[in-house]
Amino acid sequence: MTTATITPGSPAHTLQRTRLVRLGWLAVALGVLAVLCVASLAFGARDVSWDEIVGGLSGSTSGIGESAVVKRVPRTVLAIIVGAALALAGASIQAVTRNPLADPGILGVSSGAALAVVIGIAFAGLSEPYTMVAVAILGAAVASAGVYTVGSLGRGGATPLKLTLAGAATSAALSSLVTAILLPRVDVLTLYQFWQIGGVGGADWGRIGVVAPILALGAVLCLISSRGMTVLALGDDLAAGLGERVGRTRLVGAIGAILLCGTATAVAGPIGFVGLVVPHVCRLIVGTDYRWLLPFSAIGGAALLVAADVLGRVIARPEEIQVGIITAVIGAPFFIWIVRRQRVREL
Template identity: 55%
Template sequence: MSTTTALPAAGNGSQAPATAAPGTLRGDPRGRERAAWLLAAVVVLVLLTGTSLAVGARDVPLGTVWQALTAFDPLNGDHAVVHARIPRTVLGLLAGGALGLAGAAMQGVARNPLADPGIIGVNAGAALAVVAGIYLFGVTTFTGHIWFAFTGAAAAAIVVYLIASLGREGATPVKLALAGAALSAGLSSLMNVILVSSQDTLDRFRFWQVGGIAGRDWSVLLPGLPFVAAGALVVLLAGRTLNSLALGDDVARGLGQRVGLSRAVVALGVVLLCGTATALAGPIGFVGLVVPHAVRFLAGPDYRWILPLSLVAAPALLLGADIVGRVVLLPGEIPAGIMTALIGAPVFVWLVRRGKGAGL
């Protein structure tokens, strides 16, 4: 994995100054274009949300969906189907938004356009913690998975940051990437040792490992809401910080940034978002990698726009993948984690070949 140490001019050749007025059209000459993309993403997300409530093994007309939401009749079978799909749709919105924000922030912290939250060992830490919870404590519920996965993700991120901070230069992007890759390999090996030694643990774990948003209810979603909200707040407020970090550590220090502290705060937001999303929906790949890349291709390198656009576009991708997975193999379905890989991989290859989305 390669990293860049400065803000390249790849793509449209523009870079947003860290001192520009945040989020205003006056300080951002491309503000109207970016606002139009954000509005379009919101419209697409609303449409996909409605489609998620309507489409499945039993299709429901959109008019009936609206009636089920505004005037629920418990004796109406279509209304019951719509209400059964609400937790699944809400989870798609939460997990997708969390993964999109986490991916965009991680690429900014690591200054690596091919980075995703897995670079700091979040997914590996969450997976090992879930396996340990199943093997040692017999955890079988999704609510139990939440706490183990979140704890594992946070612990892995802290260990990676501490290892990368050793030495005179501190936690540089290269050291973060190397420490994250090494820890991920080690944690994955430990997880495989447990899985090989316990068939029962393997049987329970494999359903979570695939990644998906089906089969969850409010008892799973509600415990994760505070973590997602806190992580989203931390990351969304870090747009100007990420712009400064993208210019390089020396320039960021010259602009008054405390580079180590800034990276630690943003990394905390990433852990909250990605750890909770992984706990709720399993290790869903490509969402945190492809969406920020596509957003950067459309809106440029300014993180004050990349972050909110990723927050909206990522759940649209996850819901779209889930909807396709419901209908391609009726009466069965393909988990969303598999569909995001099938959809995201060719899109990512196209973006990289175009070249404009590859630079930070």
């Protein structure tokens, strides 16, 4: 019986080394996320000690610090799942559209979800969490279809530039409609002004329980399409020649992204640029294989949103800056850099 050996420098050795490097980076990313989660529990309007963190996690509410930790736990969990959802949605949209500028916010998907929620609240009095999530997903789907249809018009089909312009115009129009609906309704405007900015400050276990199964379904749809997303980068003709069902991969990936974006928007408001910044950074670390890129993007998105939430609580104490503002400050210069430094025809 012979034992196969891997020769240094061979393709198998290179593949094994690349896998080990990626696993190392995965461990680093998880470690960074864990540290940020501890920081999220420790810092806020009132800083708490390690003993108070341990006491709060064990269920104790005997002191002010322990009570603060108990309240911050669902907020941290919501930041993790929303950040992961937005990053996964962004990476998936970039894959199915072959557009490096794709992002749920830039392409108008988040604005479509936000408009649908506001219409439901203002005109139908929606208040049930499941109904709001369903309406947000419907709005995200309609906005996505509209942007893709407009971006596909003319010669060349749905190019990255046309999709970006169509998305930017759609996002601006839908945001204006949201403002027009809310301005005459002071009660609704006051209640949802922070939701419009995007934040995780109102987290509770009830809301998390509502959105977690839907986000899990969207994540599964994106992850099972990861191999097909990698092949799509070669072009539709070559992907089809390799046996990939291009239409099915795009449809499943798009449905997953819409579920993720619509649900995240319903629970936390329209938070921009997470789906743009995180996949690009992760691509520099693990490459363009979506079987690795999607999990890394999820961890990176969770870390970014937790970090933004902690930063927003620390720099303006005792007040807070919503995470939507922090991510916009980070993401806007990054978006400009991508436009100026990269050729954006296709991935």
